[in-house]
Amino acid sequence: MEQAPSDPERQLQPASLEPLGLPDAGLEAAAGEDVQGAREEGSGVDAMTENHFWLKKIEISVSEAEKRTGRNAMNMQETYTAYLIETRSVEHADGQSALTDSLWRRYSEFELLRNYLLVYYPHIVVPPLPEKRAEFVWHKLSADNMDPDFVERRRIGLENFLLRVASHPVLCRDRIFHLFLTQEGNWKETVNETGFQLKADSRLKALNATFRVKNPDKRFTELKHYSDELQSVISHLLRVRARVADRLYGVYKVHGNYGRVFSEWSAIEKEMGDGLQSAGHHMDVYASSIDDILEDEEHYADQLKEYLFYAEALRAVCRKHELMQYDLEMAAQDLASKKQQCEELATGTVRTFSLKGMTTKLFGQETPEQREARIKVLEEQINEGEQQLKSRNLEGREFVKNAWADIERFKEQKNRDLKEALISYAVMQISMCKKGIQVWTNAKECFSKM
Amino acid sequence: MEGEPRASQARSSDLPAGGAGAESPGGCSPQPGSGGSCALLQADVLNLDEDEDDLEVFSKDASLMDMNSLSPMMPTSPLSMINQIKFEDETDLKDLFITVDEPESHVTTIETFITYRIITKTSRGEFESSEFEVRRRYQDFLWLKGKLEEAHPTLIIPPLPEKFIVKGMVERFNDDFIETRRKALHKFLNRIADHPTLTFNEDFKVFLTAQAWELSSHKKQGPGLLSRMGQTVRAVASSMRGVKNRPEEFMEMNNFIEIFSQKINLIDKISQRIYKEEREYFEEMKEYGPIHILWSASEEDLVDTLKGVASCIDRCCKATGKRMSGLSEALLPVVHEYVLYSEMLMGVMKRRDQIQAELDSKVEALTYKMADTDSLTGAICKLEDRVECANNALKADWERWKQDMQNDIKSAFTDMAEENIRYYEQCLATWESFLTSQTDLHLEEDSEDKL
Numbered sequence: 001m002e003q004a005p006s007d008p009e010r011q012l013q014p015a016s017l018e019p020l021g022l023p024d025a026g027l028e029a030a031a032g033e034d035v036q037g038a039r040e041e042g043s044g045v046d047a048m049t050e051n052h053f054w055l056k057k058i059e060i061s062v063s064e065a066e067k068r069t070g071r072n073a074m075n076m077q078e079t080y081t082a083y084l085i086e087t088r089s090v091e092h093a094d095g096q097s098a099l100t101d102s103l104w105r106r107y108s109e110f111e112l113l114r115n116y117l118l119v120y121y122p123h124i125v126v127p128p129l130p131e132k133r134a135e136f137v138w139h140k141l142s143a144d145n146m147d148p149d150f151v152e153r154r155r156i157g158l159e160n161f162l163l164r165v166a167s168h169p170v171l172c173r174d175r176i177f178h179l180f181l182t183q184e185g186n187w188k189e190t191v192n193e194t195g196f197q198l199k200a201d202s203r204l205k206a207l208n209a210t211f212r213v214k215n216p217d218k219r220f221t222e223l224k225h226y227s228d229e230l231q232s233v234i235s236h237l238l239r240v241r242a243r244v245a246d247r248l249y250g251v252y253k254v255h256g257n258y259g260r261v262f263s264e265w266s267a268i269e270k271e272m273g274d275g276l277q278s279a280g281h282h283m284d285v286y287a288s289s290i291d292d293i294l295e296d297e298e299h300y301a302d303q304l305k306e307y308l309f310y311a312e313a314l315r316a317v318c319r320k321h322e323l324m325q326y327d328l329e330m331a332a333q334d335l336a337s338k339k340q341q342c343e344e345l346a347t348g349t350v351r352t353f354s355l356k357g358m359t360t361k362l363f364g365q366e367t368p369e370q371r372e373a374r375i376k377v378l379e380e381q382i383n384e385g386e387q388q389l390k391s392r393n394l395e396g397r398e399f400v401k402n403a404w405a406d407i408e409r410f411k412e413q414k415n416r417d418l419k420e421a422l423i424s425y426a427v428m429q430i431s432m433c434k435k436g437i438q439v440w441t442n443a444k445e446c447f448s449k450m
Numbered sequence: 451m452e453g454e455p456r457a458s459q460a461r462s463s464d465l466p467a468g469g470a471g472a473e474s475p476g477g478c479s480p481q482p483g484s485g486g487s488c489a490l491l492q493a494d495v496l497n498l499d500e501d502e503d504d505l506e507v508f509s510k511d512a513s514l515m516d517m518n519s520l521s522p523m524m525p526t527s528p529l530s531m532i533n534q535i536k537f538e539d540e541t542d543l544k545d546l547f548i549t550v551d552e553p554e555s556h557v558t559t560i561e562t563f564i565t566y567r568i569i570t571k572t573s574r575g576e577f578e579s580s581e582f583e584v585r586r587r588y589q590d591f592l593w594l595k596g597k598l599e600e601a602h603p604t605l606i607i608p609p610l611p612e613k614f615i616v617k618g619m620v621e622r623f624n625d626d627f628i629e630t631r632r633k634a635l636h637k638f639l640n641r642i643a644d645h646p647t648l649t650f651n652e653d654f655k656v657f658l659t660a661q662a663w664e665l666s667s668h669k670k671q672g673p674g675l676l677s678r679m680g681q682t683v684r685a686v687a688s689s690m691r692g693v694k695n696r697p698e699e700f701m702e703m704n705n706f707i708e709i710f711s712q713k714i715n716l717i718d719k720i721s722q723r724i725y726k727e728e729r730e731y732f733e734e735m736k737e738y739g740p741i742h743i744l745w746s747a748s749e750e751d752l753v754d755t756l757k758g759v760a761s762c763i764d765r766c767c768k769a770t771g772k773r774m775s776g777l778s779e780a781l782l783p784v785v786h787e788y789v790l791y792s793e794m795l796m797g798v799m800k801r802r803d804q805i806q807a808e809l810d811s812k813v814e815a816l817t818y819k820m821a822d823t824d825s826l827t828g829a830i831c832k833l834e835d836r837v838e839c840a841n842n843a844l845k846a847d848w849e850r851w852k853q854d855m856q857n858d859i860k861s862a863f864t865d866m867a868e869e870n871i872r873y874y875e876q877c878l879a880t881w882e883s884f885l886t887s888q889t890d891l892h893l894e895e896d897s898e899d900k901l
Contacts, residue, residue, distance in 0.1 A: 230748065233744055237745065240734065240738050240741060244734045247730045248731055258720055261716045261717055264713060268705075272856055275860075415749075422756070423889060429877065430882060433877045433878035437871055437875060437878065440870040441867075443867045444868060447860055447863040
């Protein structure tokens, strides 16, 4: 099926491309310390400074979450959570920030934004959203979307998403993204007006291409394998981590029972009583310390989850490449066959089977005029086809170049982030051990005084 | 467990030789501790089986002569006198060392059972030699316990490990079960050896020294079936009458025992549960580390970090294993032994109450002139002595037991705390060394903020 003759990539350019210098220029670009800082609670790894060349202009935060009820598309009442997005512009000189925008969004609007970005920036590894439903929960955590802890972690995840988009050198300039942050009402309509849903590649086409493409760039094939491995190993790790957390919770909580029994026992003991009682208190402290410990670990799990979902974003880029490559191969094949047909018509030899050839044989030769006409049509088609092939080739190469640049950027980000996450995990363990030593040393003292 | 000075400071005060110690039974009409007069009393009161020697008599009817069954008062050799003097001077001296080991399975056509080897080393004169090795099975231990209870109804006899484990399908011949039982049997014998009275019990000596056939024939000599039945009938009858005049201090004791029993049972359950949870945590941790190694295979730039995390997790996993086994060696057996002790204590209280009930019933009979006044008065006098001896025996042993319990519980829980401290210290060291290897200056600042 032939595509429209105009450059498809140009067609997908977002509208209104002069953000610089316009009133919206407050959103010139974010990135850098503050933005990432908000994600990492104030102490930032400034990974972007050497790469980024945008001015520190805005801070984005998802500061609140609120339960709302409303009517959905089918006019049925529903409950959902809305998130408050606040944007601040940071004055470069003194670092003070002023609130420029503040609006409420729900999760489905974030999804809409992301789907739009996926369609318009297929060569970019688009940051993932936090999970829609709680997965990899260990028993204490609820899998309920309305649970306040889940909502809180999702709030952080959504903020992280916005910060990632805002710190991306390409995505941060997108108009729809800017409007997401600034235009509460009507934003959905604006997005839909871009018609991006129609421009999305059909899943079926993509699947077909994946199977039939003959010559994809090897790097993308490797990347696909990598993303599969990444997804599988992180899922496995998260599952086991959840089970370990469960067990650890059990160990700590059972100790809490000592507290109560020691206290009751101390009532009948003259000499041991005090020691028992105070030891029991420490057992209670021990038992309750696990709640904070595991909450911290949950944030670590969320950091890993982000990269679990990033694996899918990587695969999306690979799929796009395969699709483009497949279309290219198909176009080339089509061109080659037309050229051959032309040649055969011209020289009168029939080397390839064609319906026309058969019917000619059956129903008699065509006239020279007819043949001329056909050759003419074919020649035109061949011309068009050659041009198309050339531009597709160009597109393909552009895509590979741009995609690969973003993938390199992504790789460095991933290495930094994962290393930091693993180190923060070690820090958490250290803190847990120190607390444990403290509590048990106190308990030991009580026991030895009995 | 061997050679451990076990509250033996209590022992020196036991000895009546130095005059009335805290635990010597006052109130018995002969002077406390003089061997000769004890023999006198025996002749008066007891209905003896002809073929029993003095020591046996003592242990059989100790309701009269409880503290005097401390046979130092009946020296059979200069050596044993020397031992006795030593007792008074050196509180830590043990002269009876017992080990229980080498469980062995025996198969006969009728049954299969386990025997344990018991090695006794002693310098006591009344033992024919200084070293003995015998094999005993659980039944034999039961027999010994029964004899001790019979001879000393109001002393706190150490508990035996249970016959079976009710919870779960634990085979009798499962290795863990056998090992746990072996340790408990070892403890049992050593506690008897450390007990100021029980250590000189004749059945105990026979148990430690007699060959198999000797033991069997010794077992057959005992109060006949009829007299045993008689005792049981009396016991049931008196328990039905109830205890009306239990003295105040025994009310307190009873109250303590009830509550202690509740609490120690709970602590036993909690401790077992902790062990179970730690075991499951250990199992999950085993899987956790290797995933990071797997991951490192696809991440060139993160290999060091991932492998580092994996090795830390593995080391912490091992440390958990150690913590678990520390718990199962230090805490669980001690707590469980005291669960059994608490049952034992309730039995002791009952027996004391029975003895008193017998007295009470005779007093009642006298009050209502239900039988011949003279014989009643005589019987009452003897029973009064009996009750007083029993009560004093119990009181003294109770104090000793409580002291032991305090020490044992204290050291068991202190050990548990120590195990946990050690565990966390190990893990801390592991993670800290990982952290220093990973961080450059920049990230170190970060982690300090987070701490």
